[in-house]
Amino acid sequence: GDIGRLVVSCPDGPGIVALISAFLHRHGANIVQSDQFSTGAAGGRFMLRTEFHLTRLRERLHLLRRQFDVEVARRLGAEFRVRAAATPxxxxxxxxxxxxxxxxxxxxxxxxxxxxxxxxxxxxxxxxxxxxxxxxxxxxxxxxxxxxxxxxxxxxxxxxxxxxxxxxxxxxxxxxxxxxxxxxxxxxxxxxxxxxxxxxxxxxxxxxxxxxxxxxxxxxxxxxxxxxxxxxxxxxxxxxxxxxxxxxxxxxxxxxxxxxxxxxxxxxxxxxxxxxxxxxxxx
Amino acid sequence: GDIGRLVVSCPDGPGIVALISAFLHRHGANIVQSDQFSTGAAGGRFMLRTEFHLTRLRERLHLLRRQFDVEVARRLGAEFRVRAAATPxxxxxxxxxxxxxxxxxxxxxxxxxxxxxxxxxxxxxxxxxxxxxxxxxxxxxxxxxxxxxxxxxxxxxxxxxxxxxxxxxxxxxxxxxxxxxxxxxxxxxxxxxxxxxxxxxxxxxxxxxxxxxxxxxxxxxxxxxxxxxxxxxxxxxxxxxxxxxxxxxxxxxxxxxxxxxxxxxxxxxxxxxxxxxxxxxxx
Amino acid sequence: GDIGRLVVSCPDGPGIVALISAFLHRHGANIVQSDQFSTGAAGGRFMLRTEFHLTRLRERLHLLRRQFDVEVARRLGAEFRVRAAATPxxxxxxxxxxxxxxxxxxxxxxxxxxxxxxxxxxxxxxxxxxxxxxxxxxxxxxxxxxxxxxxxxxxxxxxxxxxxxxxxxxxxxxxxxxxxxxxxxxxxxxxxxxxxxxxxxxxxxxxxxxxxxxxxxxxxxxxxxxxxxxxxxxxxxxxxxxxxxxxxxxxxxxxxxxxxxxxxxxxxxxxxxxxxxxxxxxx
Amino acid sequence: GDIGRLVVSCPDGPGIVALISAFLHRHGANIVQSDQFSTGAAGGRFMLRTEFHLTRLRERLHLLRRQFDVEVARRLGAEFRVRAAATPxxxxxxxxxxxxxxxxxxxxxxxxxxxxxxxxxxxxxxxxxxxxxxxxxxxxxxxxxxxxxxxxxxxxxxxxxxxxxxxxxxxxxxxxxxxxxxxxxxxxxxxxxxxxxxxxxxxxxxxxxxxxxxxxxxxxxxxxxxxxxxxxxxxxxxxxxxxxxxxxxxxxxxxxxxxxxxxxxxxxxxxxxxxxxxxxxxx
Missing domain, CATH: 3.40.50.170 (Formyl transferase, N-terminal domain)
Known part of the structure; x- marks a missing residue:
């Protein structure tokens, strides 16, 4: 129940993975699995899907979402979703x-x-x-x-x-x-x-x-x-x-x-x- | 070298397989493998492919072709080919x-x-x-x-x-x-x-x-x-x-x-x- | 409902297809589809599956089975089954x-x-x-x-x-x-x-x-x-x-x-x- | 010719991706594509393959390898390879x-x-x-x-x-x-x-x-x-x-x-x- 899923889509550019993975690490989330793809380094779209483990995920999910918005998404101009993997x-x-x-x-x-x-x-x-x-x-x-x-x-x-x-x-x-x-x-x-x-x-x-x-x-x-x-x-x-x-x-x-x-x-x-x-x- | 191939296509109707297999049997050819298909019993097209063994095939092939034409193909209104399987x-x-x-x-x-x-x-x-x-x-x-x-x-x-x-x-x-x-x-x-x-x-x-x-x-x-x-x-x-x-x-x-x-x-x-x-x- | 299925397995030898297809033709059955395979001409096993159309199949099935036994199967030493395709x-x-x-x-x-x-x-x-x-x-x-x-x-x-x-x-x-x-x-x-x-x-x-x-x-x-x-x-x-x-x-x-x-x-x-x-x- | 490939294998633990992606970002390498897999968070093995773009890759490759060894690999107990993707x-x-x-x-x-x-x-x-x-x-x-x-x-x-x-x-x-x-x-x-x-x-x-x-x-x-x-x-x-x-x-x-x-x-x-x-x- 402590597995979360982060999905991000934004214009490609340098340092995106570093920014996102540092965010997760800083907030105690451990990446379990991650996929990413870019349609092209110059002017392309970057897409990322990460599964992470975070203790007491459900009670922290709401805050994590807001923190990601402020600390990452706005800087990248990113659309994103974070949710508990177990929620059907x-x-x-x-x-x-x-x-x-x-x-x-x-x-x-x-x-x-x-x-x-x-x-x-x-x-x-x-x-x-x-x-x-x-x-x-x-x-x-x-x-x-x-x-x-x-x-x-x-x-x-x-x-x-x-x-x-x-x-x-x-x-x-x-x-x-x-x-x-x-x-x-x-x-x-x-x-x-x-x-x-x-x-x-x-x-x-x-x-x-x-x-x-x-x-x-x-x-x-x-x-x-x-x-x-x-x-x-x-x-x-x-x-x-x-x-x-x-x-x-x-x-x-x-x-x-x-x-x-x-x-x-x-x-x-x-x-x-x-x-x-x-x-x-x-x- | 004694394997021959007979390919027949004609309007479907009763007795076609009996006619063809009797012809082959009568001329000493033993069916090794055979496939057939009809696109429909009434007004359909019948197609057959047979591989047969016939001793001294090459020297008999020409005659066999003429006999098949006379004894079978004309009665069925069939197109056909007979040839030695080994010929590339x-x-x-x-x-x-x-x-x-x-x-x-x-x-x-x-x-x-x-x-x-x-x-x-x-x-x-x-x-x-x-x-x-x-x-x-x-x-x-x-x-x-x-x-x-x-x-x-x-x-x-x-x-x-x-x-x-x-x-x-x-x-x-x-x-x-x-x-x-x-x-x-x-x-x-x-x-x-x-x-x-x-x-x-x-x-x-x-x-x-x-x-x-x-x-x-x-x-x-x-x-x-x-x-x-x-x-x-x-x-x-x-x-x-x-x-x-x-x-x-x-x-x-x-x-x-x-x-x-x-x-x-x-x-x-x-x-x-x-x-x-x-x-x-x-x- | 008039589609029957005949399945035959016997020692391979010359004239089997001619014999079976002549039997079907003689009894008014029209072959719809047929497959056959032999594991080897000399000493091999011949297997055949035929679907045929026969008017009033169900009432004639019992007799057809006995006729096939007498006229074909015993001569070939064959095992066989004949049945209506529609019977589940x-x-x-x-x-x-x-x-x-x-x-x-x-x-x-x-x-x-x-x-x-x-x-x-x-x-x-x-x-x-x-x-x-x-x-x-x-x-x-x-x-x-x-x-x-x-x-x-x-x-x-x-x-x-x-x-x-x-x-x-x-x-x-x-x-x-x-x-x-x-x-x-x-x-x-x-x-x-x-x-x-x-x-x-x-x-x-x-x-x-x-x-x-x-x-x-x-x-x-x-x-x-x-x-x-x-x-x-x-x-x-x-x-x-x-x-x-x-x-x-x-x-x-x-x-x-x-x-x-x-x-x-x-x-x-x-x-x-x-x-x-x-x-x-x-x- | 400026595409490099980094392959890492080490004991799994928190912060690995953050560490590696920060390293690449710090040295001017932009991640093009990345895959990772862990055989289990506790006691498992972490594996990562990253393709990155780095200007003047070939002349910087030797140094990058040594820097990665010192700044990342030793801390993670990792085996790794870095090489130019174009080298056959x-x-x-x-x-x-x-x-x-x-x-x-x-x-x-x-x-x-x-x-x-x-x-x-x-x-x-x-x-x-x-x-x-x-x-x-x-x-x-x-x-x-x-x-x-x-x-x-x-x-x-x-x-x-x-x-x-x-x-x-x-x-x-x-x-x-x-x-x-x-x-x-x-x-x-x-x-x-x-x-x-x-x-x-x-x-x-x-x-x-x-x-x-x-x-x-x-x-x-x-x-x-x-x-x-x-x-x-x-x-x-x-x-x-x-x-x-x-x-x-x-x-x-x-x-x-x-x-x-x-x-x-x-x-x-x-x-x-x-x-x-x-x-x-x-x-």
Missing amino acids: ARVAIFVSRHDHCLLDLLWRARRGELPIEVVAVVSNHPDLEPDVAAFGTPYMHVPVTRATKPAAERVQLDLLRGEVDLVVLARYMQILSGDFLDRVGVPVINIHHSFLPAFAGASPYERARQRGVKLIGATAHYATEDLDEGPIIEQDVVRVSHRASVADLARGGADIERTVLARAVAWHCADRVFVHGATTVVF | ARVAIFVSRHDHCLLDLLWRARRGELPIEVVAVVSNHPDLEPDVAAFGTPYMHVPVTRATKPAAERVQLDLLRGEVDLVVLARYMQILSGDFLDRVGVPVINIHHSFLPAFAGASPYERARQRGVKLIGATAHYATEDLDEGPIIEQDVVRVSHRASVADLARGGADIERTVLARAVAWHCADRVFVHGATTVVF | ARVAIFVSRHDHCLLDLLWRARRGELPIEVVAVVSNHPDLEPDVAAFGTPYMHVPVTRATKPAAERVQLDLLRGEVDLVVLARYMQILSGDFLDRVGVPVINIHHSFLPAFAGASPYERARQRGVKLIGATAHYATEDLDEGPIIEQDVVRVSHRASVADLARGGADIERTVLARAVAWHCADRVFVHGATTVVF | ARVAIFVSRHDHCLLDLLWRARRGELPIEVVAVVSNHPDLEPDVAAFGTPYMHVPVTRATKPAAERVQLDLLRGEVDLVVLARYMQILSGDFLDRVGVPVINIHHSFLPAFAGASPYERARQRGVKLIGATAHYATEDLDEGPIIEQDVVRVSHRASVADLARGGADIERTVLARAVAWHCADRVFVHGATTVVF
């Missing part, structure tokens, strides 16, 4: 009718494999309620039609406001508006069932079959207004043969979808993902 | 300045890993001549400019006419005209340095870096007039990190390019690849 | 306390991804009963101690007798006796949490960590009296780093375990796996 | 008759993909001399028989003394004596053609085929007196089918052997590999 991220999962990504996340959360607390499942269909109930997780059925979409998004925003640190679209077949993404105030991770940028848009398995690709994939990315264009967090692929029908591809793809999404959520919630322009840095 | 394919390799795919094919051919005889290397640059000379393979330098391209293609066609069974574009940075592809009379395999259909066209590594993909790939396909749209034979990918520069991607990608191209050439030359519309069936 | 395999899953392989099989069965009906879950612990109940599958708690093991195995055998086509050990931490394996009368598939033959026996993740391997794996194999020595059906691996603790390896390994086991069960139940001595042929 | 490692490659690993290393070195200078190829056979000559690299034929082995090793040691930073065994089929390994004074990397610890010892492909594994692999490790037991640097695998003969496995395995060995050599020469007991940490 509060997550809302959006889903339509495909259960594989949803169930995989719920199950991994339950067995302690993902550092998340699923505070709600939001769906435009009632189908998966019994499955979610078995995990003791609230299920919110918010139907969406073309006409009711703005109202539905307001309901969703009301449900989530202040309650979640992350929204995960686990095969949610509705397009969220730019307005929703602006107002939700937390990152939104989506799983796309293709190896982006190949087969962006609808029906990727059908199009993969038509093009005759030999591998199919899945891509987890941050949702942005530009559909399927958000920064990619993780991707993976699986081999397919000419014998596979579109249905076979969808079935086989389900495995890689849930695996890729689970990795992306795990990495995001462990503060390992930095967005840098249209791309990500993943430590 | 005669291959011309086109290359510009990148040596990795070329050298890999030459090495593999020399060590008996690929069932090919490289009869010529054709290049629009003189750079790789010494490397090719070390393998004892003829190197034909055919410079190409926008103005001289039609003439250059005629030279190339004259060099190849009747001499090769396959042309391999091993990072040949010129676009062959549709006219060339029509007239060359043999299949042309190209290696594209991306996981098609992602990053079709020029500069795939630059664009992969900009898009922030987590895997880069390579695609071997039959060359057609529609650039980067030909039927895909093989693809593979390799994981990359945010630390990789475009130059790193190009270096790392070279490995996957040469591996994918070598597989595609090996499979093609072993008669394992069937073109079906815009896709391939690979046994 | 009846499966009992044995498990101890790790839920990942069990839940994965139950999920896949429910969503129609695996052609199985899970008729019972048998466990030496009561822990997973609620999870299994949610799927409507009977849970049989059969405690096992060193002293009660023979009695427990008799109970298990009584439960399964005639009711199942396959037993799957989904991280069942008890060693089944040779006597049990003899008497159960159906194949038993086990998942081992290492890339066999590396780290056979207990505690593979601990030993993988000590040895410093860079990949960990899982192996699905038929259970035999020689522990971890049975014929391998499927294996796969995942990359690990020096940062992974034994607990991390166990967590990461869970994914590859359930994936490998699901593939092995799917392939077995689709009649794609032939045991040949200490190894398997997987079509 | 001097490598001797030992080989017998298989050319694939050797040629791959020579070719990668020539195209600048590996930061090495191959100063000599040493072989117990004359076969590969022409291939090596084409790269302009000296070839030293040192025949070895059971009787002449001690003398041969003395010849090899005389050839290498002070001339190399690394010895690579690229399918060298002789066992080097413990005495040789002691006296050679530089690390020795070996490639083993199996996924160790599976199939340690002779004839791994034969044994892989007998056991019926579904993946074959290769392992690059530091050579120690305990054959095939040295710390593993890198491993990878490739899928194989029941159709593959032992010769097919050897051919297919060659690709994975050369890939794995090239990675291991690249990582070693980039100072990314730390030996820790029987294992390695690879940044």
Whole structure:
């Protein structure tokens, strides 16, 4: 419980690591693990993720945050976060009718494999309620039609406001508006069932079959207004043969979808993902 | 030396396997291995590849081919090939300045890993001549400019006419005209340095870096007039990190390019690849 | 529902495919897909798996089986099976306390991804009963101690007798006796949490960590009296780093375990796996 | 040319990163990239690899090394190396008759993909001399028989003394004596053609085929007196089918052997590999 996590992003320049590590040392924090990356010494962006041990972390966390702000962040022009590694991220999962990504996340959360607390499942269909109930997780059925979409998004925003640190679209077949993404105030991770940028848009398995690709994939990315264009967090692929029908591809793809999404959520919630322009840095 | 290969493609229907296997049995050929696939029982295409053992194959091959034509192929409306498995394919390799795919094919051919005889290397640059000379393979330098391209293609066609069974574009940075592809009379395999259909066209590594993909790939396909749209034979990918520069991607990608191209050439030359519309069936 | 599956294994020799395909053609069955393999023309074993379409398959299946026996199998000295592809395999899953392989099989069965009906879950612990109940599958708690093991195995055998086509050990931490394996009368598939033959026996993740391997794996194999020595059906691996603790390896390994086991069960139940001595042929 | 590399290993404790980063900052070095790992805060080993930019690195390197020794290393009880990243490692490659690993290393070195200078190829056979000559690299034929082995090793040691930073065994089929390994004074990397610890010892492909594994692999490790037991640097695998003969496995395995060995050599020469007991940490 005494492991803390410090995440820093700032313009690159000399002496940053020395400044940060001296700060931690001065305040009694011992670095357990650290990663850093710069997009370029001149005019680039410096990113750092450090795990440290600090006795009585929780009671000292608030003060440490303020001290870091004053003693380091302002001098570097840095954005930063400090938090206790043991605090789980509060997550809302959006889903339509495909259960594989949803169930995989719920199950991994339950067995302690993902550092998340699923505070709600939001769906435009009632189908998966019994499955979610078995995990003791609230299920919110918010139907969406073309006409009711703005109202539905307001309901969703009301449900989530202040309650979640992350929204995960686990095969949610509705397009969220730019307005929703602006107002939700937390990152939104989506799983796309293709190896982006190949087969962006609808029906990727059908199009993969038509093009005759030999591998199919899945891509987890941050949702942005530009559909399927958000920064990619993780991707993976699986081999397919000419014998596979579109249905076979969808079935086989389900495995890689849930695996890729689970990795992306795990990495995001462990503060390992930095967005840098249209791309990500993943430590 | 007594292993033969029979490749058949025809409209699907009942009794095809029975007809073909009875033919082989009747003529003393023993099936060693066989693959078949149909794109659909009703109106689909049936494809079959059989390896068989037949005593004194070479002296009987010509007759067997005629008998198969009369006794089987005409009844099925089938296209077919019969040949001795041990006969290497005669291959011309086109290359510009990148040596990795070329050298890999030459090495593999020399060590008996690929069932090919490289009869010529054709290049629009003189750079790789010494490397090719070390393998004892003829190197034909055919410079190409926008103005001289039609003439250059005629030279190339004259060099190849009747001499090769396959042309391999091993990072040949010129676009062959549709006219060339029509007239060359043999299949042309190209290696594209991306996981098609992602990053079709020029500069795939630059664009992969900009898009922030987590895997880069390579695609071997039959060359057609529609650039980067030909039927895909093989693809593979390799994981990359945010630390990789475009130059790193190009270096790392070279490995996957040469591996994918070598597989595609090996499979093609072993008669394992069937073109079906815009896709391939690979046994 | 009119797709049947024929599986044949016999000493290799000339004319086998001709004989079998003529039989199918004569009885109105149209071959949809076929695979065959021989371990060697002289003295080898021939194996064939064919999917065929036959109108009114179910009512004709019994007779077809007898005709094949008389007209083909006896002449070839062949073992064979013919059955309707749509009939699911009846499966009992044995498990101890790790839920990942069990839940994965139950999920896949429910969503129609695996052609199985899970008729019972048998466990030496009561822990997973609620999870299994949610799927409507009977849970049989059969405690096992060193002293009660023979009695427990008799109970298990009584439960399964005639009711199942396959037993799957989904991280069942008890060693089944040779006597049990003899008497159960159906194949038993086990998942081992290492890339066999590396780290056979207990505690593979601990030993993988000590040895410093860079990949960990899982192996699905038929259970035999020689522990971890049975014929391998499927294996796969995942990359690990020096940062992974034994607990991390166990967590990461869970994914590859359930994936490998699901593939092995799917392939077995689709009649794609032939045991040949200490190894398997997987079509 | 002004990029330096600092590698440190010492008992873990508080303030190490602060001390090292302050040192670099004080001497005008700007950290470009840094990795660190501890095997445990209490009693563990701390390892760090830093790339830094320092103007006029080469002329200041000698002094910087002495200053680091006095100002940092002695206080931490640390082992360390500082060197210019652009200086290639001097490598001797030992080989017998298989050319694939050797040629791959020579070719990668020539195209600048590996930061090495191959100063000599040493072989117990004359076969590969022409291939090596084409790269302009000296070839030293040192025949070895059971009787002449001690003398041969003395010849090899005389050839290498002070001339190399690394010895690579690229399918060298002789066992080097413990005495040789002691006296050679530089690390020795070996490639083993199996996924160790599976199939340690002779004839791994034969044994892989007998056991019926579904993946074959290769392992690059530091050579120690305990054959095939040295710390593993890198491993990878490739899928194989029941159709593959032992010769097919050897051919297919060659690709994975050369890939794995090239990675291991690249990582070693980039100072990314730390030996820790029987294992390695690879940044």
